[in-house]
Each structure stands twice: as C-alpha cells, then as structure tokens.
Amino acid sequence: xxxxxxxxxxxxxxxxxxxxxxxxxxxxxxxxxxxxxxxxxxxxxxxxxxxxxxxxxxxxxxxxxxxxxxxxxxxxxxxxxxxxxxxxxxxxxxxxxxxxxxxxxxxxxxxxxxxxxxxxxxxxxxxxxxxxxxxxxxxxxxxxxxxxxxxxxxxxxxxxxxxxxxxxxxxxxxxxxxxxxxxxxxxxxxxxxxxxxxxxxxxxxxxxxxxxxxxxxxxxxxxxxxxxxxxxxxxxxxxxxxxxxxxxxxxxxxxxxxxxxxxxxxxxxxxxxxxxxxxxxxxxxxxxxxxxxxxxxxxxxx
Amino acid sequence: xxxxxxxxxxxxxxxxxxxxxxxxxxxxxxxxxxxxxxxxxxxxxxxxxxxxxxxxxxxxxxxxxxxxxxxxxxxxxxxxxxxxxxxxxxxxxxxxxxxxxxxxxxxxxxxxxxxxxxxxxxxxxxxxxxxxxxxxxxxxxxxxxxxxxxxxxxxxxxxxxxxxxxxxxxxxxxxxxxxxxxxxxxxxxxxxxxxxxxxxxxxxxxxxxxxxxxxxxxxxxxxxxxxxxxxxxxxxxxxxxxxxxxxxxxxxxxxxxxxxxxxxxxxxxxxxxxxxxxxxxxxxxxxxxxxxxxxxxxxxxx
Numbered sequence: 254x255x256x257x258x259x260x261x262x263x264x265x266x267x268x269x270x271x272x273x274x275x276x277x278x279x280x281x282x283x284x285x286x287x288x289x290x291x292x293x294x295x296x297x298x299x300x301x302x303x304x305x306x307x308x309x310x311x312x313x314x315x316x317x318x319x320x321x322x323x324x325x326x327x328x329x330x331x332x333x334x335x336x337x338x339x340x341x342x343x344x345x346x347x348x349x350x351x352x353x354x355x356x357x358x359x360x361x362x363x364x365x366x367x368x369x370x371x372x373x374x375x376x377x378x379x380x381x382x383x384x385x386x387x388x389x390x391x392x393x394x395x396x397x398x399x400x401x402x403x404x405x406x407x408x409x410x411x412x413x414x415x416x417x418x419x420x421x422x423x424x425x426x427x428x429x430x431x432x433x434x435x436x437x438x439x440x441x442x443x444x445x446x447x448x449x450x451x452x453x454x455x456x457x458x459x460x461x462x463x464x465x466x467x468x469x470x471x472x473x474x475x476x477x478x479x480x481x482x483x484x485x486x487x488x489x490x491x492x493x494x495x496x497x498x499x500x501x502x503x504x505x506x507x508x509x510x511x512x513x514x515x516x517x518x519x520x521x522x523x524x525x526x527x528x529x530x531x532x533x534x535x536x537x538x539x540x541x542x543x544x545x546x547x548x549x550x551x552x553x554x555x
Numbered sequence: 556x557x558x559x560x561x562x563x564x565x566x567x568x569x570x571x572x573x574x575x576x577x578x579x580x581x582x583x584x585x586x587x588x589x590x591x592x593x594x595x596x597x598x599x600x601x602x603x604x605x606x607x608x609x610x611x612x613x614x615x616x617x618x619x620x621x622x623x624x625x626x627x628x629x630x631x632x633x634x635x636x637x638x639x640x641x642x643x644x645x646x647x648x649x650x651x652x653x654x655x656x657x658x659x660x661x662x663x664x665x666x667x668x669x670x671x672x673x674x675x676x677x678x679x680x681x682x683x684x685x686x687x688x689x690x691x692x693x694x695x696x697x698x699x700x701x702x703x704x705x706x707x708x709x710x711x712x713x714x715x716x717x718x719x720x721x722x723x724x725x726x727x728x729x730x731x732x733x734x735x736x737x738x739x740x741x742x743x744x745x746x747x748x749x750x751x752x753x754x755x756x757x758x759x760x761x762x763x764x765x766x767x768x769x770x771x772x773x774x775x776x777x778x779x780x781x782x783x784x785x786x787x788x789x790x791x792x793x794x795x796x797x798x799x800x801x802x803x804x805x806x807x808x809x810x811x812x813x814x815x816x817x818x819x820x821x822x823x824x825x826x827x828x829x830x831x832x833x834x835x836x837x838x839x840x841x842x843x844x845x846x847x848x849x850x851x852x853x854x855x856x857x
Contacts, residue, residue: 322627
C-alpha cells in the first residue's frame with residue numbers, strides 16, 4: 254500500500270525564506286489526509302500536482318493562523334470544482350464559526366466538523382486499513398499531534414503452496430486469518446507451511462506545535478517516521494520555552510528516546526535562512542534526522 | 556515619483572496553472588497600496604521581495620474569497636513583525652467581522668475598516684501627491700474598482716534661470732505656483748520665462764471583477780494604465796454574462812473607447828492554461844494590451 258508524505262509547508266508563524274506555513278499531505282493509497290492547512294496550502298498542492306479531490310479528511314493540530322488560514326480557500330475551491338463527497342475536519346474547538354462566516358454561498362458538498370479533546374489521546378478515524386489517533390501536545394493553544402497507523406495486515410499466502418496443493422480461491426481468506434488446510438485427498442497442511450507474516454503496519458507521527466514533552470513517548474515509540482517541530486536551535490532555548498516550542502536538540506532527544514526510525518524536523522523560525530546548522534544540531538543527537546523540505550516525498554517505512 | 560505596479564496574482568476563483576488569485580501592489584514612492592488580497596498574497600510578496608511594512612492602505616474591490624482570503628494572514632504577519640503604524644482597509648460592507656473572528660490575539664497596531672458605497676464613485680483617500688477613488692462596477696457582489704491618480708504637480712523651475720537671475724531658495728515655491736520674479740536690481744521676469752509645466756499626473760485604473768460596463772468610461776478616460784478583468788474569451792460570452800465577468804474582446808473595447816494608453820488584462824479563468832489566444836483576441840481590438848503576468852513590474856506612465 255502507498256504510504257507517502259508530501260511536505261507542503263515547513264515554516265513557523267510567517268512565510269519567509271521561500272518557506273510556507275504548516276501543511277502536509279499523506280497519501281495512503283485509496284485515501285489521502287491533509288494535516289494542518291496554513292495559507293497557500295492549495296497553491297502548494299497545485300505546485301506539487303496533488304489532487305484536492307482525494308482528500309476526505311483534514312486533521313488540524315490547533316487553531317493558530319499558520320495552521321489554518323489556508324482552509325477556507327481550499328474548501329471554497331473544492332466547491333467551485335463541484336465536489337460532492339462529504340469532507341470531514343477534525344480540530345480543537347472553535348474552528349467551525351471561523352470557517353462558516355467566510356462561506357458566502359452554499360457548498361456543493363457536506364462539511365463536517367469534528368471537535369477533538371486535546372487533553373487525551375483519542376481515535377479520530379478508522380478505516381479498513383488505517384487508524385488515526387491524537388497525540389496530546391503542550392502549546393499556547395489547545396493542541397495535539399496525530400498518529401497515522403497502518404493496521405497490521407493478515408498473513409500473506411506463499412504462492413508456490415497455492416499451486417502445490419491446488420488451494421481454491423475461496424479457501425484463502427480463512428488461511429490468511431490462521432486456518433490450516435485440508436487437501437481434497439485428506440492431507441492436513443498446517444497454516445505455518447502455507448503463509449508468511451505480513452510486514453508490520455507502518456506508522457507516521459506528526460507533532461507540531463509543542464514544547465519538549467516526554468509524555469508523548471509512549472504514543473510515538475518505534476514509529477517509522479516522526480515529524481517533530483524544531484522551531485529553534487538550542488541556543489534559543491529560553492525563546493523556545495517562552496513560546497512553547499521545541500529546539501532541534503530537544504526534537505532529536507525525543508526521537509532518540511522514542512526509538513523512532515527516522516526524524517523529520519520542521520516548523521522553522523523565520524530567523525533561520527540556512528537550516529544546515531539546525532539539522533546538524535539534531536543529527537549530533539539522532540543521526541537519522543532530515544529537514545522538512547517543501548515538495549519532498551517521504552515514503553513511510555522505506 | 557515612483558509609480559510602479561507589481562502583479563501578485565492574476566487568476567480567477569481558483570489558483571491554477573501556476574497562477575494565484577487577485578492581488579496587486581502599487582508603489583507610489585513614499586507610500587504603497589495593496590489592491591485586493593487573494594490567498595497567498597503575502598507569500599507572493601515574499602517571492603517578489605516586497606516589504607509588508609510599506610503598506611498603510613489596502614483597497615478591496617469586493618468580498619469574494621479570491622480577493623480577500625489572503626488578508627488575515629498578512630494582517631497577522633504584520634503583527635508578528637511588531638508593526639506599530641495604523642493600517643486602513645477600504646471595502647464594501649461585511650469585511651470587518653470576517654477578519655475580527657480570526658484575530659486570536661490583539662494586534663500590535665490599530666486596524667481601521669472603512670466601508671465603501673459601491674453604487675457611487677467616492678474619494679477614499681487623499682495625500683499630498685495621490686488621490687484614490689472608487690469606480691462602481693457591475694458584479695454578483697457589491698463591487699468597485701479603484702482609480703489611483705497622481706495629483707498634478709506645480710510647474711518646475713528652469714535650473715539655468717535660477718543661476719542667471721540668482722533667485723533665492725525662498726522665492727522658488729511662489730514661482731512654481733505661478734508668481735513672477737523681481738531681481739534685486741528691479742528687473743521683472745515673467746513666470747513663463749522661469750518655469751516649465753510639470754508632466755501631467757499619472758493615472759492607474761483597476762477594474763476587477765465586472766461585466767462589460769460602459770458606465771465606467773468617464774472615470775477611466777485616458778488613464779496611463781487600465782487593468783481590466785478578462786476572465787473569458789469571447790466564445791464564452793454567455794458564461795461571462797452569467798457569472799458577470801468580461802471577455803478579452805470586451806475589455807479591449809472598453810480600453811479603446813476610454814482611449815487609455817495601455818491595457819493590462821487579468822483575472823483569467825482556470826480553463827486557460829495558455830493565455831496567448833486571449834491576449835491576441837484583445838490585441839486585435841486594442842493593440843497596447845498586455846497580460847497580467849505575476850511578478851511583473853509595470854511602470855505607470857512610461
């Protein structure tokens with residue numbers, strides 16, 4: 254299954270240095286999610302040839318402008334494109350009136366606001382293949398991240414065995430769920446000979462905006478990719494604490510403790526034109542750190 | 556005096572084909588105006604190295620999203636930059652509540668909303684050098700364009716005459732206003748010998764969005780540059796009428812009748828990836844037509 258992230262915006266607060274405010278697009282095959290929606294998100298989607306129409310669920314971490322000001326434009330464009338599929342938006346309380354006052358003619362589709370409780374981790378969405386839950390964060394506004402989990406898949410059939418024992422198509426679902434198989438001439442084949450375990454479900458965690466918080470470790474332990482904000486470098490620790498943000502050093506410490514496979518840092522302060530020192534600061538602690546570069550495709554689990 | 560326009564966005568409704576929604580930046584030397592503010596305007600300003608801080612007056616033609624969704628982001632960024640200078644926004648009724656609900660912490664500067672009356676032409680702003688008045692337009696929402704007029708300047712001194720008659724600095728303002736001059740030895744010098752007329756004040760007219768309307772002709776007659784919307788080509792006349800927009804042919808007809816010096820067409824429908832046929836359609840009627848290309852600097856009066 255596809256499990257690919259595209260960074261649409263990676264700057265904090267103000268667009269600067271060619272960088273845009275926060276937004277990410279997560280393609281999981283049949284469906285796609287939008288995570289935060291700063292100003293210019295739909296324009297970035299145009300730049301990177303991402304289709305608006307595939308998005309049915311939008312996850313908003315908190316109501317600061319650099320995470321939501323692109324929403325109304327996107328919603329209106331969907332309507333101008335005559336969208337019919339319902340659209341769901343998940344966010345802390347207060348988003349609906351901000352959007353509704355700006356809608357100046359009825360949308361062509363139904364829009365559903367789902368209010369989250371940022372103090373606990375809750376499952377927001379579940380499909381056949383995916384689970385999305387919140388990660389409570391610590392910020393100036395009620396805020397949470399999101400954990401996108403691919404569900405563990407049933408065991409896979411060993412193709413040669415299907416041919417060897419002439420197993421009919423109808424018997425396969427039960428075998429994949431763990432059943433043994435009895436051939437037409439009565440031979441008993443144990444499940445272990447017929448199947449191999451599917452790869453574990455992949456996980457992507459999105460954590461922006463937040464101050465350093467070890468409370469998130471149990472939720473993000475071992476994820477394939479952790480996106481964590483790193484608004485400042487560690488010499489600005491006081492500024493980070495005051496504004497309730499994280500430093501690159503701290504983001505790397507979180508990644509290290511959570512034993513994640515890869516760390517992507519983003520939500521950069523406008524003060525950093527050159528991000529290489531910030532990247533180096535994180536890599537000194539956690540080597541598998543990368544910068545959130547806009548337009549970049551991140552394959553989760555590879 | 557500087558009198559330069561930068562096109563920031565020239566697409567209609569939805570950002571598409573690499574084009575952004577409506578916004579223009581007019582630099583008139585000591586001051587600068589923003590005209591409409593579609594989503595991504597502040598990002599386009601970043602791309603084209605335009606300073607937010609120079610803008611003290613924002614003119615909004617109407618309240619459709621593709622002309623206003625970039626406002627809140629710009630206003631918040633100004634505050635994050637600790638702006639202190641008051642900011643004035645001129646628009647038809649209804650903008651203030653849309654903006655105010657989105658401001659989540661007090662701005663560092665005072666914000667003043669001025670409500671226009673789109674049914675008449677009124678002077679919105681006057682400074683020592685500039686006059687801004689509305690141009691009533693015909694659209695689905697209350698809407699007007701803007702006429703930016705440089706005031707006629709007093710006559711200019713002929714430098715050689717200052718030296719020839721040893722005219723003191725203090726006598727010059729009166730001479731520039733039309734006074735004659737008497738030299739210390741009693742010689743009378745007529746004003747006509749001392750001055751030459753200053754170039755006429757330059758004019759820029761902005762007309763978006765509107766259906767074809769000859770009612771605007773008296774207001775825009777002879778302007779140096781007319782920006783007029785040309786959402787469609789003339790084979791889509793019915794669509795243009797239905798949505799109350801103008802075709803390229805019609806925009807050129809307006810320019811021709813108003814005897815403007817240059818016409819810039821913009822607010823292009825997303826259906827046009829290649830704009831050359833649209834340009835040709837207008838040029839066949841009015842040769843001095845140009846496309847509103849984003850990032851382009853248009854020197855008014857040159």
